[in-house]
Amino acid sequence: MRSTPTTLRLLLIALTTACLAWGAVAALMLDQHRTAAASATATSEPLSLAAQRMYQSLADADVTVTTGFLFGSQQPPASLDRYRGDIGDASAALKQLSQAGADTTALTTGLPVYTGYVQNGVTLNAVGLRAGASFMQTASEQMHLVLLPAARAIYQQENAQLQADGSQATGLPFAVVAAVAGLLLLGTLVAAHRWLTRRTHRVLNQGLLAGTVAGLVALAWLAVAISTGRGDMLSAASQGSRPAQNLAQVSLASLQARGDETLNLISRTGSAEFQSDFGTIAATLDSKLTGSTKADADAWFTVNSQMQTLDKASDYTGETKLATGDSQTRYGALQQDLTAAISHDQAAFSQHAPAARDAFTYAEIAVAVLAIMMAASAAWGVTRRLTEYR
Numbered sequence: 001m002r003s004t005p006t007t008l009r010l011l012l013i014a015l016t017t018a019c020l021a022w023g024a025v026a027a028l029m030l031d032q033h034r035t036a037a038a039s040a041t042a043t044s045e046p047l048s049l050a051a052q053r054m055y056q057s058l059a060d061a062d063v064t065v066t067t068g069f070l071f072g073s074q075q076p077p078a079s080l081d082r083y084r085g086d087i088g089d090a091s092a093a094l095k096q097l098s099q100a101g102a103d104t105t106a107l108t109t110g111l112p113v114y115t116g117y118v119q120n121g122v123t124l125n126a127v128g129l130r131a132g133a134s135f136m137q138t139a140s141e142q143m144h145l146v147l148l149p150a151a152r153a154i155y156q157q158e159n160a161q162l163q164a165d166g167s168q169a170t171g172l173p174f175a176v177v178a179a180v181a182g183l184l185l186l187g188t189l190v191a192a193h194r195w196l197t198r199r200t201h202r203v204l205n206q207g208l209l210a211g212t213v214a215g216l217v218a219l220a221w222l223a224v225a226i227s228t229g230r231g232d233m234l235s236a237a238s239q240g241s242r243p244a245q246n247l248a249q250v251s252l253a254s255l256q257a258r259g260d261e262t263l264n265l266i267s268r269t270g271s272a273e274f275q276s277d278f279g280t281i282a283a284t285l286d287s288k289l290t291g292s293t294k295a296d297a298d299a300w301f302t303v304n305s306q307m308q309t310l311d312k313a314s315d316y317t318g319e320t321k322l323a324t325g326d327s328q329t330r331y332g333a334l335q336q337d338l339t340a341a342i343s344h345d346q347a348a349f350s351q352h353a354p355a356a357r358d359a360f361t362y363a364e365i366a367v368a369v370l371a372i373m374m375a376a377s378a379a380w381g382v383t384r385r386l387t388e389y390r
Contacts, residue, residue: 004199008386011192015378019211022185023371026178026222027364033175033226034360036168037233041353044162045241047100049346051155052248054093054107058151059255061086062143065118066262067328069136070320073128080122087115097154106150114142133266140263144256159245166241169233169356175226182219189215189378200385207381211374218370225363232356240349244342250288251338254297257281258331261304265316265323275308293337300330 061083068079091111098104117139125132193208257278264274282301289297303326310319 019375030364037357040165055151057090211377229356229359236352244345296334
């Protein structure tokens with residue numbers, strides 16, 4: 001049978017080791033949550049926005065320059081300026097994504113091909129040659145068959161990484177393990193205190209009491225950090241990134257529909273392909289939109305129906321007037337509402353995600369310090385009893 005001093009030495013080692021081990025486990029768990037939240041805030045979300053900006057800028061560039069063709073040989077300078085601005089924005093986002101390691105080969109090689117076709121189309125259109133429209137249609141095919149699919153793939157990849165970081169930051173299994181281990185450790189400290197009370201006939205062991213209090217504070221801080229940090233990350237996703245991504249998809253779909261609308265008028269081939277694609281997208285948008293955005297979209301779709309009536313009558317002058325007038329106004333209002341809504345959602349993410357990161361960071365530091373205090377207090381409490389046997 002072990003002597004009391006031997007038992008006390010073993011208890012000293014066990015309690016010190018258990019306190020430090022729990023502190024390491026809890027700090028590691030919080031560090032994983034903090035790292036994920038920090039990655040979402042500083043890396044994943046900015047890259048997701050860059051991919052979204054690149055995707056939208058490319059689509060808007062194509063819509064803008066093709067719409068400009070509807071004005072004839074005197075394409076509005078503002079239209080060309082917006083097109084060039086879109087290409088510049090897309091190129092800047094492309095550079096950011098490339099530096100971050102995204103596979104941008106298809107875009108870096110395909111974008112100059114597209115801009116070359118556009119330049120040829122604008123040049124020929126300026127001197128009144130019909131071939132300009134052919135170059136523009138070829139440019140749009142390059143955009144829709146090569147550039148936009150590549151941009152969409154990068155956009156989906158960056159969104160997937162953002163969602164993965166969000167899932168890591170809100171995961172519960174490791175947190176539950178750390179919490180249960182903390183409760184068991186507190187139970188062990190209480191049991192050790194009771195054993196010492198019976199064995200040494202001391203009512204109160206200040207060291208073990210202090211260690212138990214430190215453990216309670218650490219466990220409470222851990223619970224609050226997980227609750228608030230996880231809540232902030234869930235809010236960042238539900239109120240920020242997720243609705244922003246959904247609205248971005250709607251915006252991109254509306255850009256494609258506007259492109260179909262203008263290309264249908266530019267080509268004048270009699271093909272129903274462009275309008276059929278417009279109708280498919282319109283039906284999808286109508287089911288997803290609500291409020292003012294739905295009203296804007298419905299107004300735009302109504303004008304498009306009027307354009308198709310004129311198209312079937314070969315009244316291209318009247319159709320062009322609607323395309324550059326009411327249709328452009330209604331489409332612009334829809335895009336303006338969508339842009340404002342996306343900005344609102346992105347602001348919500350920027351508010352909640354850093355708060356989650358900070359909650360995990362402070363808790364990680366606090367739990368590590370409190371675990372050391374637990375170990376030191378328990379060691380002091382047991383050592384005081386051990387010295388009585390010398």
